[in-house]
Amino acid sequence: MKFATEYLWFSTGRPREYINVTKEVARIVHNSGIQEGMVLVSAMHITAGVYVNDAESGIIQDIDEWADRVAPKGPDYHHHRTGEDNGDAHLKSLLIHHQVVVPITGGDLDLGPWQQIYYAEFDGQRRKRVVVKAMGE
Amino acid sequence: MKFATEYLWFSTGRPREYINVTKEVARIVHNSGIQEGMVLVSAMHITAGVYVNDAESGIIQDIDEWADRVAPKGPDYHHHRTGEDNGDAHLKSLLIHHQVVVPITGGDLDLGPWQQIYYAEFDGQRRKRVVVKAMGE
Amino acid sequence: MKFATEYLWFSTGRPREYINVTKEVARIVHNSGIQEGMVLVSAMHITAGVYVNDAESGIIQDIDEWADRVAPKGPDYHHHRTGEDNGDAHLKSLLIHHQVVVPITGGDLDLGPWQQIYYAEFDGQRRKRVVVKAMGE
Numbered sequence: 001m002k003f004a005t006e007y008l009w010f011s012t013g014r015p016r017e018y019i020n021v022t023k024e025v026a027r028i029v030h031n032s033g034i035q036e037g038m039v040l041v042s043a044m045h046i047t048a049g050v051y052v053n054d055a056e057s058g059i060i061q062d063i064d065e066w067a068d069r070v071a072p073k074g075p076d077y078h079h080h081r082t083g084e085d086n087g088d089a090h091l092k093s094l095l096i097h098h099q100v101v102v103p104i105t106g107g108d109l110d111l112g113p114w115q116q117i118y119y120a121e122f123d124g125q126r127r128k129r130v131v132v133k134a135m136g137e
Numbered sequence: 138m139k140f141a142t143e144y145l146w147f148s149t150g151r152p153r154e155y156i157n158v159t160k161e162v163a164r165i166v167h168n169s170g171i172q173e174g175m176v177l178v179s180a181m182h183i184t185a186g187v188y189v190n191d192a193e194s195g196i197i198q199d200i201d202e203w204a205d206r207v208a209p210k211g212p213d214y215h216h217h218r219t220g221e222d223n224g225d226a227h228l229k230s231l232l233i234h235h236q237v238v239v240p241i242t243g244g245d246l247d248l249g250p251w252q253q254i255y256y257a258e259f260d261g262q263r264r265k266r267v268v269v270k271a272m273g274e
Numbered sequence: 275m276k277f278a279t280e281y282l283w284f285s286t287g288r289p290r291e292y293i294n295v296t297k298e299v300a301r302i303v304h305n306s307g308i309q310e311g312m313v314l315v316s317a318m319h320i321t322a323g324v325y326v327n328d329a330e331s332g333i334i335q336d337i338d339e340w341a342d343r344v345a346p347k348g349p350d351y352h353h354h355r356t357g358e359d360n361g362d363a364h365l366k367s368l369l370i371h372h373q374v375v376v377p378i379t380g381g382d383l384d385l386g387p388w389q390q391i392y393y394a395e396f397d398g399q400r401r402k403r404v405v406v407k408a409m410g411e
Contacts, residue, residue, distance in 0.1 A: 001138060001275060001411045003310040005379050036140040037272060038177060040312060040375055044386030046327045051231055053183045058215035059227050066228050070207060070344060078332035090333050091340050094325055097234055097371055101177055103270040105142055110268055112181030131384055133377040135311060135410065136272065137138045138275060173277040174409060175314060188368055190320045195352035196364050203365050207344060234371055238314055240407040242279050247405055249318030273409065274275045 004032035004134040007044075012124035016068075018060045019119045021050075021130065025102065026109050028132050035107045037136015042099035044131055047089035047123035049096035055116040067092045067122070089122035096120050104136055141169035141271040144181075149261035155197050156256045158187075158267065162239065163246050165269050172244045174273015179236035181268055184226035184260035186233035192253040204229045204259070226259035233257050241273055278306035278408040281318075286398035290342075292334045293393045295324075295404065299376065300383050302406050309381045311410015316373035318405055321363035321397035323370035329390040341366045341396070363396035370394050378410055 006028050008021060021041065029039055041050050053059065068088070077087025100117060103110040111117075119130055143165050145158060158178065166176055178187050190196065205225070214224025237254060240247040248254075256267055280302050282295060295315065303313055315324050327333065342362070351361025374391060377384040385391075393404055 003411075005310075005377065005384070036142075038175075038270065038312075040377055042375070042377065044389065046386070046388050052235060053227055053231065054216075056216060056219060058218050059224065061215045062224050062228065063231065066208065071340065078335045079328075079330060081332050082330060087333065087336050090327055091336065094327065094337065094370055096231055098326060099375060101179070101236060101238060101375060103142070103177055103179065103268055105268075105270070110142070110270070112183070112266070114183050115181065129386070131377055131379075133312065133379070133384070137140075173279075175312075175407065189372060190364055190368065191353075193353060193356060195355050196361065198352045199361050199365065200368065203345065233368055238316070238373065238375060240279065240314055240316065240405055242405075242407070247279070247407070249320070249403070251320050252318065274277075 001137060002032055002034050004028055006132050008130045009127060010119060011127045012121045015124050016064055017121045017124055020055055020116050021119050022117045025117055025132055029104055029134050032134050034104055034134050034136040037104045037134060039102050039104055039134040041117055042131050045128045047086055047093055048128055049093050049120035050099050051096050051118050051120060052100050052115050054114050067095055071095055086123040092122040138274060139169055139171050141165055143269050145267045148264045149258045152261050153201060154258045154261055157192055157253050158256050159254045162254055162269055166241055166271050169271050171241055171271050171273040174241045174271060176239050176241055176271040178254055179268050182265045184223055184230055185265055186230050186257035187236050188233050188255050188257060189237050189252050191251050204232055208232055223260040229259040275411060276306055276308050278302055280406050282404045283401060284393060285401045286395045289398050290338055291395045291398055294329055294390050295393050296391045299391055299406055303378055303408050306408050308378055308408050308410040311378045311408060313376050313378055313408040315391055316405050319402045321360055321367055322402060323367050323394035324373050325370050325392050325394060326374050326389050328388050341369055345369055360397040366396040
């Protein structure tokens with residue numbers, strides 16, 4: 001059995017940002033030598049997400065606006081009694097989900113033609129990370 | 138270590154449709170001979186979902202109406218500048234999530250009594266697929 | 275290859291409740307002797323969720339209110355024709371998602387500093403369970 005574990009670090013310029021990490025995840029899988037298995041890509045923060053969708057700039061803007069409509073910034077969340085102001089980012093993380101599992105087949109990510117893996121930052125401008133863990137044979 | 142990888146194809150008659158794939162996934166697991174492990178069921182398209190819930194027709198209708206309330210068809214999504222008209226289907230895919238992992242215990246899907254695995258088509262009437270990947274021993 | 279499978283039982287006092295299961299999941303992983311791998315934590319019911327987020331009481335209240343705003347209790351869901359009254363709990367389960375996968379690295383849960391694993395009960399006051407399945411080496 002083979003394993004590979006790497007951490008991707010991010011420090012976005014904007015509070016919310018969407019970063020395509022597909023190539024990084026593919027590189028980790030290729031370096032692992034795993035031919036068959038699965039790779040988990042999981043945010044290590046509670047105000048960020050990881051999702052699979054399209055690398056088209058319009059849909060990325062739609063995702064951003066939609067997440068902010070369903071889980072709006074600003075309202076007086078109970079969480080803000082702690083001095084934080086990022087209650088919305090916690091809810092956006094739940095909405096988008098914080099992780100995906102990608103199958104590895106024949107040594108490669110087994111994704112559909114338009115599927116790309118994205119890191120979704122909902123409370124950025126600080127150092128944050130994603131764990132990528134591959135396992136298989 | 139054992140692996141099994143199969144692709145399920147769909148071509149729905151309606152734009153949105155919900156298809157119970159539990160038996161297909163169980164068949165793949167049984168054929169693999171895996172006694173202990175996990176099976177990933179993951180849509181390979183960015184306008185479809187895979188979820189676990191009830192096989193009751195009323196709740197399926199509720200899920201459909203709810204997804205369309207939270208991520209409505211029609212509004213002028215930025216994504217539509219590309220000529221597409223399926224922005225809502227991308228957001229519904231994120232809302233419902235595009236994959237589930239089912240534990241395999243004693244050679245069978247380890248699901249609760251009412252849990253069924255569904256493929257959720259949000260932009261149908263074309264050929265689309267789901268990857269089913271089991272791994273274990 | 276090593277496996278560990280355990281079931282956590284819950285019977286909440288209130289209809290909706292959020293229970294931190296991180297220590298239980300860590301105990302199962304430690305007992306398994308698995309050093310590298312993944313652990314799946316998955317609700318076995320269609321009216322419950324499992325998520326990773328903060329153990330702060332304000333945000334837990336925010337999550338509860340938000341889930342009830344996006345998938346409100348009460349409306350006359352089609353599912354209620356069966357005699358049930360928990361249509362909202364099915365939708366909340368889909369919104370929050372019913373499972374997470376946690377990487378195991380060096381024999382421990384590989385979580386970020388604020389990440390805690392929660393069982394989210396959306397239709398409680400009855401016996402329900404979660405499957406915890408670890409696999410690795």
